[in-house]
Amino acid sequence: xxxxxxxxxxxxxxxxxxxxxxxxxxxxxxxxxxxxxxxxxxxxxxxxxxxxxxxxxxxxxxxxxxxxxxxxxxxxxxxxxxxxxxxxxxxxxxxxxxxxxxxxxxxxxxxxxxxxxxxxxxxxxxxxxxxxxxxxxxxxxxxxxxxxxxxxxxxxxxxxxxxxxxxxxxxxxxxxxxxxxxxxxxxxxxxxxxxxxxxxxxxxxxxxxxxxxxxxxxxxxxxxxxxxxxxxxxxxxxxxxxxxxx
Numbered sequence: 001x002x003x004x005x006x007x008x009x010x011x012x013x014x015x016x017x018x019x020x021x022x023x024x025x026x027x028x029x030x031x032x033x034x035x036x037x038x039x040x041x042x043x044x045x046x047x048x049x050x051x052x053x054x055x056x057x058x059x060x061x062x063x064x065x066x067x068x069x070x071x072x073x074x075x076x077x078x079x080x081x082x083x084x085x086x087x088x089x090x091x092x093x094x095x096x097x098x099x100x101x102x103x104x105x106x107x108x109x110x111x112x113x114x115x116x117x118x119x120x121x122x123x124x125x126x127x128x129x130x131x132x133x134x135x136x137x138x139x140x141x142x143x144x145x146x147x148x149x150x151x152x153x154x155x156x157x158x159x160x161x162x163x164x165x166x167x168x169x170x171x172x173x174x175x176x177x178x179x180x181x182x183x184x185x186x187x188x189x190x191x192x193x194x195x196x197x198x199x200x201x202x203x204x205x206x207x208x209x210x211x212x213x214x215x216x217x218x219x220x221x222x223x224x225x226x227x228x229x230x231x232x233x234x235x236x237x238x239x240x241x242x243x244x245x246x
Contacts, residue, residue, distance in 0.1 A: 034067035035089075036075070045082035046182045047075060052089035059099035065117055072121070079245060082190050083182040091171050133204075134159060189227040190245040195219070 016036045035050040049071060051058045058064070075081050088094045103111060131140040135158060142148075152164035152174075163181075165173045185193065195218040203211030222228055227243045234241035 032067060033061075033064045034071050036071050038080070043179075043183065043186065045080065045186050046085065046179075047078075047081045047083070048085045048087050050087050050089045051095060054090045056099055056101075057093045057096035058088055058090055059096040059102075060118065061099035061102045062114070064099075065114075065121060069117070069121060079190075082193070082245070083185050085175075085178055085182055087175055087178075094174075187240070187243070189225075189231060189241070189243040191225050191227055192222055195222055 031052065033051070033053045035052055037048045037050065038044075039046045039048065049068070051064070051068075053059065053061070053064055056064075075084065086094075103114075106114065127144060128140075131144065134140075135143070139158070143150075150158070150160070152161065155161045156164040163174075163177055165177045167173050168176075199211075199215045199218040202214050206214070226246045227241075230243060231241050
């Protein structure tokens, strides 16, 4: 007699591909370059995106970006997704950056269109503007003018990354740290987390008075939610809250 495993013991859902139509893939064994997996059990609500372009070290090529945009478009509409993790399927590499070999074959017009797609994909593109805001003008100029590469420890010391971890034998120590952080975010109220992200991202683009106004607008959207009432009830009753994203 077969019995279903308790939810906490069920394995994660298998990697699910997102194909870019009409394009060849550089993924392992001819597979997709971007794959998606939803975790289950206590980690339900965490979804992983696997970057799987080993021959190009996960460089940002046309197929890779197309599949990633498709995956993100679908996940953006999925209310079950509370935390999204990016994970590399290539050992020792996360993402090598732009695919310069592919870029070399593009016309100037094609390069312009492709870069705009990248900007829509990653808000952090624009190092000449974002780096000075993070590190100050002098240090940003030094790093940009020299093209210096930083270790994880150096990047953390400068405040460019949140965490730097010692590597393990499997080569996935950073992934486990990211997954642990995702587990900390997961129990929080989904709407409040989303609005907090909006308030921070939009607020950093304007002066502080305008940023405070943006924060007020975001908070106003949170007031009528069930989760806000649940949070207050849980505090009053001295119990963990049970947020539902409504």
